[in-house]
Amino acid sequence: MNTRPLKDLADIVRSKNAGPYRITFDILFKDKDRYEAVRATGAISAESVARAYGIDVSQVSSFFEIDMANAIKITIRRPRAQGSSGDGDMYGCQHHVPLMLIAVPVG
């Protein structure tokens, strides 16, 4: 089956702190059709996100599909707290790339 990276199918893929101990990812789609098409493949899940970042699925703290916004939202626990020694991304805003490269099956 053919696949395409999520970035080719989503309008916006972004990461950001949700408090000092979490990073939250938002995937927003241009319209309901694209949102539902990607959602239906099941390619974006707590498990696939954990795999993309090489973490245990227990580190994924939540996964939401948000119909009213044509969006999928995933939140993970930070390996180290924001601003603690060794943290490389104070705002958590440059963590989206492994997510946007997840392969999504297309027809």
Added chain:
Amino acid sequence: MAAITVLTPTGTLGYGFGDDALARGMSLGPAVIAVDAGSTDPGPHYLGSGKPLVSDVSIKRELTALIRAGRAAGIPVIVGSVGGAGSGVQVERTARLVREIAQEQGLNFRLATIRSDIPIERAKRAVAAGEIVDFEAGTPLTAELLDETVTLVAQMGHEPICEALDGGADVVIAGRACDDSVIAAFPIWRGADPALAIHMGKILECGAFSAEPFAMDVMLGTVEEDSFLLEPGSTARRASVKSVAAHSLYERENPFKQSGPGHEIDLSGCSFEQVGERQVRVRGAKLTETTDYYVKLEGARLAGYRSIAIAGIRCPTTIRALDAILDDVRRKALDYFAPAPVAVAFHVYGGNGVMKELEPETAPQREIGLVIEVTAADQELAHAACHQISGAMLHYHYPGIINTSGNLAFPYSPSDLDLGPVYEFSAYHLMKVDTPTELFPVRYEDL
């Protein structure tokens, strides 16, 4: 209930807004100007050090425009989480700027300041009484952690701000406040549905980030009987269902549930409706008051002092050997300075500098930017350890070395830079209180 319009000039006071957008927004007849000035987002430094997030120059310039606009229209100006973290020194620093503005502009008004500092002993009593709940820190708050905490604040809800409005305040300079409470306070004080006012506050607190194109700029929200209406101040922007719905996901984990001081808001039944080209109507938030009233504590402690060195690496043989070199110089530094604890971190840009262990890619790199970071109990020790590591790396011998004259390209002399004190979050927990206002004293001054 009459419609109540809130004008929010920008997402963070000091980050700017358009003069035209403010003028147009004011022409729409807002009942209040309300803006947020802080967050934990820039990191624990501002809470720990008391230094301001934004310069006095920018804060004063923007506050001057807002206070002048507010006084001309006879409406209050409310600023929350002033200084970046809302600590006592930051409240005082901002209040000083407001006094200067009153004098320089020849304005007379009533200033209310609201402190949000929590005495360490008060929090320790709560620990002992079992009245602290972990929020997301993953570890319990302890008396020991509180003893190490240099600044402790709590996020106020809308109630202390309403108290200041009861007291006739024209300008409210509030310490740490829940972002949405700053915006929601005035509408709630005037009798608006708290669920709608707080949901609107959550969207408005980022200014025109909920508009398209997004920016730090003016946004207006009008609370009506059973809905609220959003509109950007600038006619060069519009609110769309997509921009508002997208923004309602931003910087938060749960898109359907919004917890705040004393309440929880259920957003699962919300709807967004496009009104004309530039406005969006939002309905459906439902509020439940929690049985007990909890406030969120934010504390910072001194983690030590930091020194860093920045260097480039271009040689492919060094880049190939880099992981082993870093492990070895780190180990030798720890041995050298033992028993004094030094924390060593490497940011390997071009490798995994941004995401560290979350980085899945391992492609070989042409050039590496290396930041050596050392945190120790005092600045002298941090500097010594940083220089020990950068020097050891510079002249490190490894198998297959082709260039024996130096492994690091330093852009600076001195190679090692002292960054001063470093703070870490020490409290991010919920504390039970008896009343919403007990921890947030309001003080008035007639200027």
